[in-house]
Structure formats: structure tokens, C-alpha cells
Amino acid sequence: MPDREDKLVGEFPFVPKQERAQQKRNALIESGYALFNSKGYELTTAKEIAAHAGVATGTFYRYFSDKRQLLMSLLEDKLEKFLPPEPSWISRDPEAVLAVLLEAHYERLNEVGLKRVLPELLSKDPELAEVLGAARKKLHARIHFGLKQASENGLTWSDLDLDTVSWAVMVLVENGQELESQCGKRVDYQEMAKVICRMVFPPEAIEDLQNREID
Known part of the structure; x- marks a missing residue:
């Protein structure tokens, strides 16, 4: 960007x-x-x-x-750090992989700071909103592509709308830290990863991943 x-x-x-x-x-x-x-x-x-x-x-x-x-x-050099991580869906343990990605993401957010400022500014700064909006669309496309690959491998729920799920994953991760401010409870990366993976994979798919050889 x-x-x-x-x-x-x-x-x-x-x-x-x-x-x-x-x-x-x-x-x-x-x-x-x-x-x-x-x-x-x-x-x-x-x-x-x-x-x-x-x-x-x-x-x-x-x-x-x-x-x-x-x-x-x-x-200027930190905008992408505010975006959620791109999950790796086809791995032996997608839940564990995603939990690690989430923990690293929130640690980056804490290092950057300015979490309070960005939402405040987005509603009043159309140029900044446009830049972040374009970046979010690109990330959504990458997440959607990964889910499509998993679906083609027979790993996702058969009735999922992958476009909707991609946005849901992003919204859940982007608002994860609200849990800390609203409830005073720290983000449980493993629990969040579990919720996301259960939204994407039926139980038998997780078992299948654990038993297959991943390149």
C-alpha cells in the first residue's frame, strides 16, 4: 500500500x-x-x-x-498490522496453527498501540477508510481462496457460504480485543481458534486432516 x-x-x-x-x-x-x-x-x-x-x-x-x-x-508503515491474520486451513492441526497466528496478531497490535485512535478516525477520514477497506477486501479474497481450497478437498461443511464465512472470520478476529475492554477478560487464542474452526470444519474433517500427510 x-x-x-x-x-x-x-x-x-x-x-x-x-x-x-x-x-x-x-x-x-x-x-x-x-x-x-x-x-x-x-x-x-x-x-x-x-x-x-x-x-x-x-x-x-x-x-x-x-x-x-x-x-x-x-x-503509514503499520496499517497492515491492524488486519487479521490469514489462516492456514489445510494443515494437520488448523486449530493450533490458527491459535498461534492469533496470538502473534494481538501481540503486534499491542506493540503498535493506537488501537483507540484508529476506529475513532475511520468514521471521519474517508481516505484512510478507503485504504483500509481495500486492504480488508484483499485479505477477504485470500481467506476465501483458502476456504475454497479446503472445500474442494471435502473438508468444510457442505452447506457453507464461503464468502460469508470469510467475512465472519475477519469480524470475529477484528473484534476479539473488545472482549478484554468489555468484560475484562483476556483473549483466549485457543478458544477463538476453536470457534472459528468449528464454524468451518465438521468433526470428521479435523480427524481426516490429522490422519493425512500434508505437503
């Missing part, structure tokens, strides 16, 4: 080359990251970011057009 991301970020007012100026710009980025995570996007102002970084508000606008541009510079 590099071309679209460049458009999202836009052209910076000034890109520093000297070390001292680079340090100021980096301090602003770090301050924006901290404040966006703690306060959200709407409640964070450019003035607060500058104060948090220990510089004047005018210095903020020397490096960034607005707070959106600063946020996009934080997100």
Missing part, C-alpha cells in the same frame, strides 16, 4: 536534515503517539503535542501540517 500511504501522509512542510531538528521532530512524533494513545485523536491538540514535546506550537507546524499528518506518519 505504499502509494496510497504517501497520499495519506501528504507532503511535510519541512523535513529536517540536521540532527537537532530531527530530534525535535522525533520528540513531536513520540509525544503524539503518547497522547493519541492516552486521550484519543479528537481530544488531542497540536498545542498539547508541542507542549508535551517541550517545544513551541509554531515548531509543531514547522514539521507537520496538522495532527492528522503526524498520526498518518505514525500509521
Whole structure:
């Protein structure tokens, strides 16, 4: 997604080359990251970011057009990390494989942070929504293709609509962390993987996978 991301970020007012100026710009980025995570996007102002970084508000606008541009510079190489993982359906133990993928996915989300900011921004930023929407469609197509392969191997429920199941898998994974915020309960990766796999595979298919040799 590099071309679209460049458009999202836009052209910076000034890109520093000297070390001292680079340090100021980096301090602003770090301050924006901290404040966006703690306060959200709407409640964070450019003035607060500058104060948090220990510089004047005018210095903020020397490096960034607005707070959106600063946020996009934080997100530009991280957007794909917000997307769910692509499951591996044809393996000896798809449930265990998916549980590992889910755990790695949520760990990446925690490392990136900004989980609070992205949903808040998507409803008000059509360009960002378009980029993430296109990425989700591509991921959906890959998940659907994997399910189709599993179906052609006689592994899925015969009456499944694979398109619907593909979207259901994505929605379930994307909203998994809501369980933590709503219920105060940590995501159980094994349990989530079990739910997804039971939605896709009849019990005899799992047994068949465990007994066949997978390339």
C-alpha cells in the first residue's frame, strides 16, 4: 500500500536534515503517539503535542501540517498490522496453527498501540477508510481462496457460504480485543481458534486432516 500511504501522509512542510531538528521532530512524533494513545485523536491538540514535546506550537507546524499528518506518519508503515491474520486451513492441526497466528496478531497490535485512535478516525477520514477497506477486501479474497481450497478437498461443511464465512472470520478476529475492554477478560487464542474452526470444519474433517500427510 505504499502509494496510497504517501497520499495519506501528504507532503511535510519541512523535513529536517540536521540532527537537532530531527530530534525535535522525533520528540513531536513520540509525544503524539503518547497522547493519541492516552486521550484519543479528537481530544488531542497540536498545542498539547508541542507542549508535551517541550517545544513551541509554531515548531509543531514547522514539521507537520496538522495532527492528522503526524498520526498518518505514525500509521503509514503499520496499517497492515491492524488486519487479521490469514489462516492456514489445510494443515494437520488448523486449530493450533490458527491459535498461534492469533496470538502473534494481538501481540503486534499491542506493540503498535493506537488501537483507540484508529476506529475513532475511520468514521471521519474517508481516505484512510478507503485504504483500509481495500486492504480488508484483499485479505477477504485470500481467506476465501483458502476456504475454497479446503472445500474442494471435502473438508468444510457442505452447506457453507464461503464468502460469508470469510467475512465472519475477519469480524470475529477484528473484534476479539473488545472482549478484554468489555468484560475484562483476556483473549483466549485457543478458544477463538476453536470457534472459528468449528464454524468451518465438521468433526470428521479435523480427524481426516490429522490422519493425512500434508505437503
